[in-house]
Amino acid sequence: MTVGPHGGPFTGRLGWGSRPALLVVDMVRAYTEPDGPFALPEPGPALTACASLVDAARESGHPVVWTVVRYARDLADAGLFVRKVPALAVFAEGAAGGWGEIAPPLAPAPEETLVVKQYASAFLGTSLAPRLVTAGIDTLVVCGVSTSGCVRTSATDALSAGFRPMVVREACADRSAGLHESNLADLDAKYADVVSLDEALTHL
Template identity: 75%
Template sequence: MSAAPNPHGTSFAHRLGWGERPALVVIDMVRAYTEPDGPFALPAPGPALENCVSLVDAARDGGAPVVWTVVRYTSGLADGGLFVRKVPALAAFAEDAPGGWGEIAAPLKPAPGEPVVAKQYASAFSGTSLAATLAVSGVDTLVVCGVSTSGCVRASATDAIAHGLRPMVVGDACADRTTALHDANLADLDAKYADVVAVDDARRALSGTA
């Protein structure tokens, strides 16, 4: 039986493949997205949250680094730049904002020694220490999960490949405002910037059982 044709043609969607040293980055999986009354509430965050939990467990079991990101601004949003003008609801992530919307969603919880990177823009790499942290740990493959697929996940994956890392985006461990946005961005990431992988494959790689 012949392989299914590549829907992107021969120019796109080649495989990067796994490297030798993966790390997991959990992107912005905070209450603002997972709670039904949150300012960025997603329609169905449960499956992605559950899969993020399983990836974190696998990474810890295998000794793979786990890094978390959150969005955080100073009181008054002086470090929010034009981003907070474009998306005023980001004010929910100011350090003195009510609601605790920037808190990582339960049952996820960083373990002692796991870095929590505070960022002000979409990419986990923009203006942060993430690239240096991964380089010192010898990481060559970055497993990406979290929210939202079209925003911070996408920006982080495209910046990962620009930093010489192999981005592995776990589609079922990400979520977005609509299924259409989620699916379209996964397809485009898989075509040009990352390998979109299954949860089970990512778990095996992180746990060292692949």
């Protein structure tokens, strides 16, 4: 499947702004390790691509923002989400396995922002939007997992918050190739610009 350009009303492009930041969405061990509760079939390429984006952003002095899902020990802050997806309980405080840890070789630097969230979007109930506004950010380069879940929702909410979401196709992954591609196509049609890794590296 080829992503964009699209016919009918879906022909617009957001384009790059002048001040990008990188958003690394939920790239944690639960998705990248073979025995993880949300294990992806082939996480390696996306993990490598995310590492390349992080390196490029750091070298150019662009902000890098990380997200993780964390819940209270009793899951009181998990709402209906954990009822719909019970496996999310692995992200509760004190849960065994360390599945919520950032997947190596990735690791946030001490000065980088770590957004702790309870739902799919990096924006819902967090301080991400005002942090980006204060830093003068106009473009959000999005990578991580999963394409159909937290990446999609975060990119959609980025657009709603006034940022240009650039979703890097090689740096995202999902539980099937079909789900990954169909969500990239829909994002590119309506909510974000889906870009190649090479394009993102050039702008970072």
